[in-house]
Amino acid sequence: MKNIQLKVCGIKHNLLKVAALQPDYVGFIFYEDSPRNFEGDIPSLPSEVKKVGVFVNATISEVLNKAKQFQLDVIQLHGDETPSFCEELANSEEISCEIWKVFGIKDTFNFSILKEYEPYVSAFLFDTKGKEKGGNGYAFNWNILKNYPSSTPFVLSGGIGLDEVEQLSEILKTNLPIFAIDVNSKFEDRSGLKNTKQLQQFMDKLKTIQSNL
Numbered sequence: 001m002k003n004i005q006l007k008v009c010g011i012k013h014n015l016l017k018v019a020a021l022q023p024d025y026v027g028f029i030f031y032e033d034s035p036r037n038f039e040g041d042i043p044s045l046p047s048e049v050k051k052v053g054v055f056v057n058a059t060i061s062e063v064l065n066k067a068k069q070f071q072l073d074v075i076q077l078h079g080d081e082t083p084s085f086c087e088e089l090a091n092s093e094e095i096s097c098e099i100w101k102v103f104g105i106k107d108t109f110n111f112s113i114l115k116e117y118e119p120y121v122s123a124f125l126f127d128t129k130g131k132e133k134g135g136n137g138y139a140f141n142w143n144i145l146k147n148y149p150s151s152t153p154f155v156l157s158g159g160i161g162l163d164e165v166e167q168l169s170e171i172l173k174t175n176l177p178i179f180a181i182d183v184n185s186k187f188e189d190r191s192g193l194k195n196t197k198q199l200q201q202f203m204d205k206l207k208t209i210q211s212n213l
Contacts, residue, residue, distance in 0.1 A: 002213045004172060005180040006206060007052060007155065008199065010036035012192025019045045021199055024180065025074065027052040030066050035191035036184075042070050052076050052100075060088055067095045076125060078102040086120035098122035100155065104129030105140040111149050118152050125182060128158030139164060142171050153179040161186025162202055169209045181206065 008018055009027030019026060026045070028038040030053055042051065050073035055063050057079035067075055075089060075097045089099055101121045103109065106129040114124060128140045139159040148154070154176075160168065160183050172178060185191075187199050 002172065002210055004178065004206060004210055006203060007180055007182040008184075008187070008194060009052070009054065009157075009182055010034075010184045010188075010192060011194060012036050012038055014193055014196070015045075016043060017196050018194050018199065019049050021196060021203060022046055022048055023199075023203070024048075025050045025052050027054055027076065027182070027184075028070070029054045030058065030062075031056040031078070038192075050074060054078050057081070060085070060092075063089060064092060064094050067097050072097050074098045074100055074122075076100045076102060078127075083116040083120065086117055090120040100125050102127055102157075105144055105158075107141060107144075109144055111147060114150055114152070118150060121152065123153045123155055123179065124150075125155040125157055127182075139167075142167070145171070145176055146174075148176055151177060153177040155180040155182050157182035157184075159186060162198060162205070165202070165205045165209070168206075169212075172209060172213060 005024035007025035007027055008023045010029055011018055011026055026049055028051065029036045031037055051070060052074040053066050053070065053072040054076045055078065063075055077099065081101065086099055086101060099121045100123045101117050102125040104127050126145065156178050160181060183202065187195050189195050
């Protein structure tokens with residue numbers, strides 16, 4: 001049975017209720033232009049729930065400061081960060097975080113650009129390339145991922161909700177190294193406020209999918 005993990009991203013208002021569902025990861029967006037930009041303190045969370053900080057073209061010092069301040073487990077880079085930027089973070093002695101590098105996909109994607117990042121990242125994250133830096137609310141063409149050439153695990157993101165469960169079931173049957181699903185805007189009552197009832201339904205369906213793999 002595959003162990004597909006779940007990340008709930010863009011939480012701003014009802015963090016403790018979401019964390020009580022015990023997803024594997026919760027994501028905090030540290031990007032002022034986002035309606036889900038997180039400010040304030042992060043309360044104590046269940047030890048099983050890992051904290052992901054999402055950054056868009058931040059400086060190295062900004063990323064390191066937030067990672068230390070909030071004791072992040074994962075740094076997710078959602079901008080135009082270079083391989084050398086990832087290398088500097090990966091080699092930093094100030095933190096011990098996983099690094100996920102995000103790439104937006106629409107109709108096509110040049111997978112060869114991933115090669116330079118592979119030594120420095122724990123995973124890639126593929127999201128829908130759209131107007132916003134994440135949270136666009138619709139999925140990209142997952143068939144493009146059939147050409148994924150790497151063994152580096154990746155997170156599947158972009159417009160995933162309850163309506164995508166059947167499609168998810170099919171792609172998870174493949175040999176693609178998908179290790180986590182990332183959800184955001186499809187489970188919101190408003191930006192940053194998650195619908196925990198729908199999230200629980202999705203988690204139950206995801207467990208069912210996994211049991212059949």
